[in-house]
Amino acid sequence: MTSGARAEIVVDLAAIRHNVRRLREIVGSAVSTGSTTEDGSTTKMMTVVKADGYGHGVHEVARAAREAGADWLGVATIDEAVAVRDGGDSGPVLCWLTVPGEDWDAAITRGIDVSAYSLAELAEIETAARHLATTARVQLKIDTGLSRGGCLPQDWPALTAEARAAESRGHVRITGLWSHLACSDEPEHHANDAQERVFREALDVAERAGLRPEVRHLANSAAAVLRPSAHFDLVRCGIASYGLDPAPGVTRDLGLVPAMTVRARFSMVKRVTAGSSVSYGHTWTASADTTMGLVPIGYAEGLPRLASNKIDAWYDDHRRPVRGIICMDQFMVDLGDDHAEPGDRVEVFGTGHDGAPTAQDWAEAAGTINYEIVTRLGGRLRRIHVDSEGSGA
Structure with a gap:
């Protein structure tokens, strides 16, 4: 990052x-x-x-x-x-x-x-x-x-x-x-x-x-x-x-590449015990001891609150379920028994590499379309441009 x-x-x-x-x-x-x-x-x-x-x-x-x-x-x-x-x-x-x-x-x-x-x-x-x-x-x-x-x-x-x-x-x-x-x-x-x-x-x-x-x-x-x-x-x-599919479920593989990746750093990593409930309304409760990572973005940055408890983020080459309600400034992901540190990078969505979440995944979780997911993003997110072909940014 x-x-x-x-x-x-x-x-x-x-x-x-x-x-x-x-x-x-x-x-x-x-x-x-x-x-x-x-x-x-x-x-x-x-x-x-x-x-x-x-x-x-x-x-x-x-x-x-x-x-x-x-x-x-x-x-x-x-x-x-x-x-x-x-x-x-x-x-x-x-x-x-x-x-x-x-x-x-x-x-x-x-x-x-x-x-x-x-x-x-x-x-x-x-x-x-x-x-x-x-x-x-x-x-x-x-x-x-x-x-x-x-x-x-x-x-x-x-x-x-x-x-x-x-x-x-x-x-x-x-x-x-x-x-x-x-x-x-x-x-x-x-x-x-x-x-x-x-x-x-x-x-x-x-x-x-x-x-x-x-x-x-x-x-x-x-x-x-x-x-x-x-x-x-x-x-x-x-x-x-x-790079997003204009007709999900209808088109063949078009060979397009999603251009946008959203990523953040964990603000905090904490161990919670079985029976602990997470975020507003206590909509999710841990069935066993687990490690939670705090991702410091939320619906103020454009993430859909409707995707709460239905979507994953990507950390350490694995999907990690979002637990509890997505808040204005933050949301929590379940890391199980894996180790993580504050400052570690977490990918919210991107190209779908290796099975990682995409904007389309977030759209389906929120009951909307991929257009809305990418277009609504902003708030306190910093936007940078890179060029993987190496010809400048």
Whole structure:
């Protein structure tokens, strides 16, 4: 561990690069079996780096993804997009979550692609671009059945017609048409076919309106690996870029490597006697004398309290069960009769080496998804970046 660290998140940038390359291989293999774009070109890769790179560090992840061949970066908000651009990235960046009155100027002047879901949003973007005497890069999103963000199908003809009119006025360029799948991690779900059908119909409407976008995209990580028909010109890979399975229990071994490891040092090691109960509520009681290690992180750092008594940590090449309730600042692990010392390193989760716990294990213990486990981490954890390929950090 880093000298003096109590607890830390370690992100291996080599794993990020590996995962982006691997996803490009998977998508490329799908292209070779019939998922080519209309002009026969290779499907492009977007690495999604929203939410501070899913908790991995947006600037470091963005650089690693570009080094591995990511054509686009994706974020949610304009603030995130500006941070990526001002951090030195000069390639295509898309953002997609805004509210009325956003600072459109910040995105437009930096050449960031923004998304429009409605006529009102498109009008705001065009007004900002007109005042700047420039052309805004805009992508239109259609709601194909997620019933979240995006233009409803009945409003799509009007939005695409107005978008073409805005193009003719010179202050807007429609660079993309896109949507988002609701059930791509369930490949047999009927919603996948339905959404893809609506998306293809929407593309036809846009083409008849005269729009000629650079990219059309529908697939997220799960669809990128499971649904070649949804690849179109670009796939958006978020969680898979960080080495986590986008469809646990469905996908084959994808060859991805988790990039994040969370580790700490024992604050205290103590022997407890049979009959001793541990942590708030006394939800676990020792059936025999045992040694307990105190790990100095808890739900303030983002660990899910719901995983209490259901998950393991890793110490001395073995899984060690978490005993009792996970507290705000700390939790206890059962070491049995093994010897340990305060200051010894314990791995909370990581790559799964040798059977060690993973973010997916924590997700299952807490009844959630691996996205939430890695993205919510922070608090008092120190985050460091390493590079197991030896090319710097």
